[in-house]
Amino acid sequence: MSRTKCLVVGASGYTGAELLRLLLRHPGVELVGVTSRQYAGSALTEVFPKYRGVGNADDLAFIEPEAAAMTKTGAEFAFLALPHGVASEFARPLVDAGIRVIDLSADFRLNDAAVYEEFYGSAHPDEALMTEAVYGLPEVYADEIKAARLVASPGCYPTSILLPLLPLLRTKAVDPATIHVASMSGVSGAGKKADPSLLFVECNESVRPYSVPKHRHLSEIEQELSAAAGEKVAISFTPHLVPINAGICSTIYVATEKSGAEIGNLLESAYANAPFVRLLGENGCPDTKNVVGSNFIDIGWAEDERTARAVLLSAEDNLGKGAGSQAIQSFNLMAGLDETTGIL
Amino acid sequence: MSRTKCLVVGASGYTGAELLRLLLRHPGVELVGVTSRQYAGSALTEVFPKYRGVGNADDLAFIEPEAAAMTKTGAEFAFLALPHGVASEFARPLVDAGIRVIDLSADFRLNDAAVYEEFYGSAHPDEALMTEAVYGLPEVYADEIKAARLVASPGCYPTSILLPLLPLLRTKAVDPATIHVASMSGVSGAGKKADPSLLFVECNESVRPYSVPKHRHLSEIEQELSAAAGEKVAISFTPHLVPINAGICSTIYVATEKSGAEIGNLLESAYANAPFVRLLGENGCPDTKNVVGSNFIDIGWAEDERTARAVLLSAEDNLGKGAGSQAIQSFNLMAGLDETTGIL
Amino acid sequence: MSRTKCLVVGASGYTGAELLRLLLRHPGVELVGVTSRQYAGSALTEVFPKYRGVGNADDLAFIEPEAAAMTKTGAEFAFLALPHGVASEFARPLVDAGIRVIDLSADFRLNDAAVYEEFYGSAHPDEALMTEAVYGLPEVYADEIKAARLVASPGCYPTSILLPLLPLLRTKAVDPATIHVASMSGVSGAGKKADPSLLFVECNESVRPYSVPKHRHLSEIEQELSAAAGEKVAISFTPHLVPINAGICSTIYVATEKSGAEIGNLLESAYANAPFVRLLGENGCPDTKNVVGSNFIDIGWAEDERTARAVLLSAEDNLGKGAGSQAIQSFNLMAGLDETTGIL
């Protein structure tokens, strides 16, 4: 397999680390550069001792995320694993230099500047690029992704909520005005920040909701739900922090007249050719431990005739299908590789 | 303080252990007996080395849960920490012997024999006692508890769901047909069973829903919600297992026209004199780590004007306010003690 | 019981929090003040929501750790829960103001200025007070503690290593030149510092040694071992960080000609009247979960005739017998109370 030259921008956080884990072993990738403001000049394996001896990790050192230096790596693709608000500065020069970009931040996921400003508190710095960017959910936008210059890879909560719901909204099988979601995320989802609330002792033996009632990810969730439903959708969503390193579990209620079997048929039909969506059957319950470290999302569902509602249950790795491996799934499509290369 | 003679029946599980922890130090209690089929004849501290040197633990040995042996202890009160279905056999002889009983199982919590049979799969063995039993939620039934011969102490999920909702249902502030709940429980809630799915490796780094769509605790939750609402209420409820030893977090959605401030007023008014209900204010988020080891339940809430719903958030210790210390709170009332004795 | 006025200086860390948990409920204590540079002006319960409704917590606010403000509280005793190097500045003015001080830092634990400088890298700022201070291990220095103006409460690792070894060294039952120790500590032992290496994701699913080969606590450990042995003792000691919130486990090897039974006799004889030392018997293995939240230290031992060595095994709560409750044990002695008041 020929190897495509790839660069990881902002490689020192948890998402960056997961990208490195996968790209260092990807048979279609040559990792030609890693950037980090904080660690520029350090060997990659000094920051990540766990990658000593893996692929070409021992030959790489962090460089500054400067346009010239990044272009000089010869990269054909760049993965941006940067904090929200930072990625939007980096995408433009890379794209202009002919490097195709897969951005893992929220910066380019919305297609409505007003919604961006409502949820992120300031105007988007590069509306043209935001509008051009393709939402990188391969189960929905594979064709657009293949051709894209800039892919905005979805967030972890959105992926876990969208994949179960989209086929049901598209087919009008559920009432879009009745969606209620509770999601539970591992702590890596909060990033590698020296924030006291993320210390081991503060998270261990702790479960807590946060960001009620209006988490920022609602904006992209509702954008995609609305597109599928063909009408404006607003949902209830509460994220919770649970003491696991990685993994997201979403529990979704929606009113429906469909039976469990009918819901199953709709999901199976939608994902018959989706290698990373695993349907667990009616009353099947997902478990984050079955998906962590992988690009799979597991989906179960149940009919509750007492309330005329369905409950949809999903589990994925917030750093995998919710971030790193999903971005590589898009990369595979963009690079003309089999969708599953290096991530199965 | 004079000491009331107490017996713990079925003291070797997690709920029993928490009762022992509290009763061994309770200034108004003399622990006169502990029973366990499995450990009869063993010293209490052999089974629970952690209680060596605490209170009179070194003087106690497990006895068989036989009526004669239990009566012989001179107990005035008995706490039943037995599996569901077993408690109903033990309550009758104790009550007949004049021993007041606080049962921590689900056996006596319902007041409708048909609902019992629907959810538990067989007829109740002692309907008369089931009907007599008082639902032991002190914030609601304090007067009835004081006079009761048999108190059915509520389950952990029900407590975490009822206390936030009841004041809002009683005042018609919310729409009872729109309740959606997701709860997350620590693993001790599943009991001390040698079940492979409860092994450390199976639970650690795992989050998973279970018992969808119709968990048994729905029966008592809906019974009490209906009583407060003055109409039949059916809700959506999904429990999740999360890797913490103890603690329950419940996230509850309900449609309402009330503002966050109005909801706060209703809760404050309901719990002004409830020493164990701590209201966190609008947009306040509870955290299980703040309540574990205590009898507190922490409650936050938020208004979501986008969906015309409120979200109610609660956290409690599933072994505390959800089991052991709540039972002692009832005991305190029954014994004429201050409600907080030994559990604050 | 009359209540002694107490002050906690530096109350916002993990040791401070544990002191508060105990002092707020201690029947012989009136908590009259809490200090914190960072949180001065904030209500205690704003920083520690878990103490809402407990004792007089709702009435307290953090004050600056200024001499005038601290004296004004009327405190008769002050607990210092400050970082090492900071406590030594605070002790002098408090002692001079007639306030008896229990310092939980390492600042006053040594009695040799040269050793202090060797291990801490600079001269001690107040040698006179360092020399005066009593090493606060109540099982060894109860009489001195009762009369002390300043008690230097031992560290968590030292307590877990000294209590098993001291009786054996004093009686020449073991060879002091052959001591090898491996200790495992919960993460709270590292303090509440926003250090990336202490983040949940960095500590969870991780076990790691650190500070090899010369941890600072060696200085006080060897000081006390030498005093007991009557000769200069140097030991091997490796601390490990393990993913638990609290708890220390120490495994100690030492050459001996004594049998397991003889070692048992020596330990039993030494600790016959020590309410917080629990001897587990020959081949008994301690478990941190049996001691966390308490002031107990559990000690087991085994004879290994194959190597003519004994292994001593101990477990304690690093925040309890290794910090907060041990300091209160000293307080109880100083205040003329029963040693176990408020901590059993």
Next chain:
Amino acid sequence: MSRTKCLVVGASGYTGAELLRLLLRHPGVELVGVTSRQYAGSALTEVFPKYRGVGNADDLAFIEPEAAAMTKTGAEFAFLALPHGVASEFARPLVDAGIRVIDLSADFRLNDAAVYEEFYGSAHPDEALMTEAVYGLPEVYADEIKAARLVASPGCYPTSILLPLLPLLRTKAVDPATIHVASMSGVSGAGKKADPSLLFVECNESVRPYSVPKHRHLSEIEQELSAAAGEKVAISFTPHLVPINAGICSTIYVATEKSGAEIGNLLESAYANAPFVRLLGENGCPDTKNVVGSNFIDIGWAEDERTARAVLLSAEDNLGKGAGSQAIQSFNLMAGLDETTGIL
């Protein structure tokens, strides 16, 4: 790459699961069978939902571990992931049928029948095969492994202790009479047994030594240490259970006159061509989280001039280098593949 037909006998435990994870993706392996008494007849993915969609997992079902059925799979190699004492019954028929066997139990690791009986309590059922078996530590016995019919893959504790010590014993750099070891293992090391002491609540927030003073693995550890030292070696060894899923950390003391630099030279010289041994340098501390999921063992060391001892520190995945991936490393050698195939 041509694919060698492999069978996993006893595939339902933790070691079996790790073997499956790796073999399903191994480019030189065709997994032709999995056995399990308990699950015979069930689809592999019913027992391990996490392997749905991976390799040929969806095509496999568990078969009974009967000789005829196993031979019929056409397997050229069999991995035995069976409990100790069971493997010895299965190896003979497989070997006789011309299937090369890699046994992950302790059954064939010793080469002295008397030692086996001392540590395991009964005579070995197949001494001839025990004597023939090669100890599967590829860093030591690569040549013998390549030619073996039966490889006895080392245990997790032994691997973590032997690899740091062997080069130092072989060169007489350390005193073999002075070895003291404390090891900490993740809970998967205890196997997937429905034993109450392995429940989540019993292991979480718990650290505890066990099997003092004479763990069974001592037999193979001392056999290999003695072989390297050229004299009989007895050591002190205490295993500890720590709340992580996977990982072993070993801390080893040994008297030496060598400096840290000299120890480093000896280790570097021994492992210059060992792709899975990563030397961390003097005073380098390993961390289980850097090796879990891999076949690496990380080794650090420090000189303690105060005691004339060295401390050696190692970390590995107990299911990886301590079990599954190490067995595959042997397989790679036996099958004539690059040692790292499928496990890097």
